Amino acid sequence: MITIRNLDFWYSKRENLFAGLNLDMQPGHIYGLLGKNGAGKTTLLKIMCGLFFPKRGEVFLDHWIPRQRHPGFLQDIFLLPEEIYIPLINAESLVRLYAPFYPRFSREQFTRAMDYFEVNSVRKLNKLSYGQKKKIMIAFALACNTRYLFLDEPTNGLDIPSKATFRSLLAAAFSEDRTIILSTHQVRDLQSLIDHVLILSGRRIMIHQSLDFIGSRLKFQRSVTRTEMTGLLYSWNTEMGHACILPNFDNEPGPVDIETLFNGALEVPEKITHLLHSEIPVL
């Protein structure tokens, strides 16, 4: 379980990135961490990994304090940053030399992922394209079977078939004791994986809800015009008409369009958060 209490963090004292941020995350979920550029998504992931230290407040991953970077903690967490560092070895050597640090590493899982991604494991990693390197590191990250897996923009640099492969591999690697956080701007790539949404905005967590809950409170519809909508909260123009958010008065949770939710949360935060935090949707 990830627990963050009253987290303050800044790069410059004149501007707080996080002020009194609180967050609880449970195992057995795939969280989508969303936010505009500079909202602090990557910073939050790095604080949880112990790469940045909170200026104030506390961060715990189970009983571990990330800033202590205890070897036991590091064995149980894997961060795949957007800018990946690649040692000057090939994928085979990577497994031979790097995998022993992760006690639950599965060579079989790694080989399977490499096969699905169709990556050359003999060539040195630095000789491969960015997308190829990313595939190898994704395969490695999944095969480590750490209880905490944080992926920062995992689909950046992947070709279209590889994005689908990534989704199926991640779904297969997921288990009830794992907490997976995907920080991304490419929500359409990962929409089908995410079961919880975290939206960072204005130095705090604006939305932290399961998609089921969001779908029970908000209705996402597409329409050619906006005028026919009753109780319209937000809409934006897409290439396929207007994507709209409405209160959900049905008792059934509907599908959530994460991209529209994100845009709506940033454009009309009060309306969206009010509905998500109130007891029942009201007109």
Next chain:
Amino acid sequence: MNTTFSLKRFWQQIRFHGAGSWKSYTIAYGILIILMVYLSMVGGYKMILAFYSFALCIAGTLISARIFRSWSDFGNASSTLMLPASLTEKFSIGLLYGLVLFVPLFTCIYYFSAWITLNIFDHAISIKEIWRGPESLHESAYAFFMPTIMLFLLVQPIALYSAVRFRKYQFQIMILLIISLFVGYYYAQHMLMLNLTKTLAFNYVYFVVGDHLTYFSVKSGGSYTTIMIPAIIQKLNITMWMIFAAGMYVVAFLRLKEREI
């Protein structure tokens, strides 16, 4: 789980670091061999003898700074800090490759270069002579090597500290720190000696680092006078440097603990 030091994890790190860096080490040591052979061809074996101390400190510092740069380098730092090993193990890897393995390896390269020079260019000098160094300067191999190693032990933690403390211009800061340290030290010594030798009219004092800092020379007019450094100051000198070096290693280690990316 041993949280401070595990031999298994340390061995894994040795392999991992070695596999990723062997090429750069090979290039670095190759350049050193070429440079030493070239210098001995140009200036004779005395040249590489003089070069030994200088090159050991420079090359050793560069190699140590390179190893510990992985803590500061933006792309590399995340993976170094996130590697499942303790801080002691990560720090020890730097010391192993930058000190424990480097000094003997460098000394072997030095003798290898001397051997090449002797066999190809200069048959008049024996390897034994090179081992002992010029009689006029050194009484023994111990007297030749120890001050150099000590000097390196002073310079290396400064390199480590600069690499982990600063995000930018680490190399420039390191050079500045080393120069400031030695200038400061020599100035302090100079002032001390001036006070100890008030009776002598001299205009310059210079120290020989070798032979355990046992004497200094005073230049008065055109002639030099050798004055033995009092035993207490000799001991103080060594002790002070040892404390300083140990302190710098501790400070570098603590900085590493608090290192963010």
